[in-house]
Amino acid sequence: MIKTQVVKLKVNKTMQKHLDALCDYRRYCWNKGLETWQLMYEAHSLNKQDNLSPNERRVRDELVANKADWQYDLSARCLQLAVKDLANAWKNFFDKAQPDWGTPSFKSKKAPRQGFKTDRAKIVNGKLRLDRPRSISKEDWFDLKSYEALKMSEVKVGSIFKEKDSYYAALPYEEEISSKAKTYQKTAVDVNVGHFNYTEGQINVLPAKLQKLYKRIKHYQRMLARKREVNGKSAVKSNNYFAVRIKLQRDYRKTANIQNDLLQQFTTKLVDNYDQIVIEDLAVKQMMMTHVASKGMQRSLFSRFRQILTYKCDWYGKELILADKTYPSTQRCAKCGYVKTGNEKITLQGNKKHGTKHNEYICYECGYSNDRDENAVLNLLALVK
Numbered sequence: 108m109i110k111t112q113v114v115k116l117k118v119n120k121t122m123q124k125h126l127d128a129l130c131d132y133r134r135y136c137w138n139k140g141l142e143t144w145q146l147m148y149e150a151h152s153l154n155k156q157d158n159l160s161p162n163e164r165r166v167r168d169e170l171v172a173n174k175a176d177w178q179y180d181l182s183a184r185c186l187q188l189a190v191k192d193l194a195n196a197w198k199n200f201f202d203k204a205q206p207d208w209g210t211p212s213f214k215s216k217k218a219p220r221q222g223f224k225t226d227r228a229k230i231v232n233g234k235l236r237l238d239r240p241r242s243i244s245k246e247d248w249f250d251l252k253s254y255e256a257l258k259m260s261e262v263k264v265g266s267i268f269k270e271k272d273s274y275y276a277a278l279p280y281e282e283e284i285s286s287k288a289k290t291y292q293k294t295a296v297d298v299n300v301g302h303f304n305y306t307e308g309q310i311n312v313l314p315a316k317l318q319k320l321y322k323r324i325k326h327y328q329r330m331l332a333r334k335r336e337v338n339g340k341s342a343v344k345s346n347n348y349f350a351v352r353i354k355l356q357r358d359y360r361k362t363a364n365i366q367n368d369l370l371q372q373f374t375t376k377l378v379d380n381y382d383q384i385v386i387e388d389l390a391v392k393q394m395m396m397t398h399v400a401s402k403g404m405q406r407s408l409f410s411r412f413r414q415i416l417t418y419k420c421d422w423y424g425k426e427l428i429l430a431d432k433t434y435p436s437t438q439r440c441a442k443c444g445y446v447k448t449g450n451e452k453i454t455l456q457g458n459k460k461h462g463t464k465h466n467e468y469i470c471y472e473c474g475y476s477n478d479r480d481e482n483a484v485l486n487l488l489a490l491v492k
Contacts, residue, residue, distance in 0.1 A: 108284045108422060114253040116235070116267075116274040122249050123274070125240075130269055132181045133223035134214045136170065136189035141211055143169050144193065163194035180242035188224040188264070222268025228278075230260055235276055237267070251276070258282075271356035286424035287378060294377065295385035295487030297436065297480050298412065300403035303373070304480040306488065310373050312366065312407050320362050321406070327355040366408055374416045378423050385487040386413060387436065388429040430487055440470040441477065441485035453479060 118126065147161035147169075159165060167190040178186075196211040227238035234250035235257070251274075259280035266277040297304045301313040334348045377384055389409055420427040430436060438447040447453065450460050457465040468482040469475075477485075 108282055109279055110282050111277050111279045112258050113275055113277045114255055114257065116276055117252040117254065118274045119249060121247055122251065125243060125248070126267060126269065126274060127221075129182060129185060129223045129267070130221040131216070132178070133185045133189055134216065134221065136186045137193060138213050140166050140170060140190045140193045141213060144197070163190055166190055166193070180240060182225065182238055182240050184225050184227060184238065185223050188226065192224070220268055220270045222266055224264060224266050226264045228262045228265045230257055230262060233257060235262075235265070235278075271360055272353070273360075284422050290380055290382055292381045293383040293385075293488065293491045294381045295484045295490075296377070297483040297487060298387065298389070298407065298409050299480060300407050302480075303412070304484050305377075306484060309480075310369070312369055313403075314365075314369075317362060317365055317406075320358050320365075324355060324358050324362070327351055327358065331355065366406075366411075370408060370412055370415055374412070374419050377416065378419045378425050381425070383426045383428060383491050384416065384420065385428040385430060385490050386416065387434070387487065388432050390432055428490055430490055434486075434490075436483040436486040437468075437479060439482075439486045440468075440473065440475055441482050441489070442475040443470060443473040445470055445472040447471070 143166050144161045147158070147165065150158040151160045167187065170186060170190065193211060199205045199208070200210055202208070225238055229236045231250060233256065234252050236250045237248075239245070239248045253276065257278065259278060262278050264279065268275055268277070294306045301311065303310045303312060330351050331348065334345065334351070417427060419425070435446050438452055439445070451458065451471060453463070453465060453468065455465050457463050457467075461469070461471070463469055466479050468477050468479045
């Protein structure tokens with residue numbers, strides 16, 4: 108099984124300058140490759156006899172043939188791997204089942220994450236050694252320490268990226284994973300804004316410490332907005348502006364770490380205790396486009412939860428069952444199977460016709476009553492064969 112270890116790197120100012128240059132070069136190669144690909148495709152569409160269709164080799168050869176002098180001072184592998192990833196992106200474009208499906212787009216220098224790839228990195232004495240460009244002397248090139256021990260002895264293709272003024276490495280490695288012991292138990296998870304319900308109870312994915320961080324983030328965002336308005340877009344940003352931005356980035360990182368820890372612990376508990384797990388196949392993007400509790404949905408990380416649970420079930424030999432998008436888990440009675448329709452449906456405001464609240468389920472056929480989320484869990488659990 109191939110896993111990926113993401114570690115934070117200890118980078119001095121000299122290496123920061125070199126890594127930033129490689130990040131910029133990777134972005135340049137991607138954008139130049141995408142532009143070349145599109146031009147080749149347009150020419151091929153107009154005259155298929157004289158112009159060949161674009162592919163990885165033709166685009167790469169075109170970029171290498173038109174290299175500028177300054178490009179020879181940087182790693183050649185940045186260009187090669189950027190074009191390879193671009194070819195994979197076009198390949199995925201023809202597979203609509205891919206997550207975040209769409210045409211490859213140009214990369215922006217304003218994106219919150221910048222990075223590059225290399226297939227010539229080595230692990231030397233527990234440190235990460237990247238391939239040194241020819242223009243940089245050995246005295247100005249340093250091995251990179253990490254804040255945690257590396258789990259691999261060699262690296263095939265590593266990714267270095269910069270996020271919120273910190274540098275990270277994503278390093279793949281192989282690890283033997285044995286299937287977990289059978290428990291012959293089953294469960295279902297009903298995801299809601301702020302909490303997830305399952306057969307044993309409820310887990311809060313937006314605890315008080317996260318709410319406090321989000322309030323602080325809102326405060327720092329307003330401070331930055333005021334400073335931008337005073338300084339103007341083209342004016343030089345003050346030291347106070349950068350100080351506030353660092354605090355904002357720090358809190359964003361804290362919230363991401365807290366939520367990731369919550370989801371990792373919860374998904375591990377599920378695969379440890381259950382052999383069959385049922386979740387809903389939600390269309391999260393379409394749900395967020397309605398602008399009803401869209402911020403809460405985004406913070407509750409529905410898609411991230413499904414992603415983590417999917418690969419853990421695959422690792423440990425557990426069965427993950429996806430309920431159809433049209434399955435009425437909220438409207439169906441777990442006792443008699445009656446499905447509410449029309450003006451009898453439960454909405455976020457409850458049911459005006461019968462005067463029920465949004466968090467309670469009352470069946471109008473058999474009189475069964477329960478918490479709405481607990482009723483949904485029972486309905487999902489009924490899908491297990």
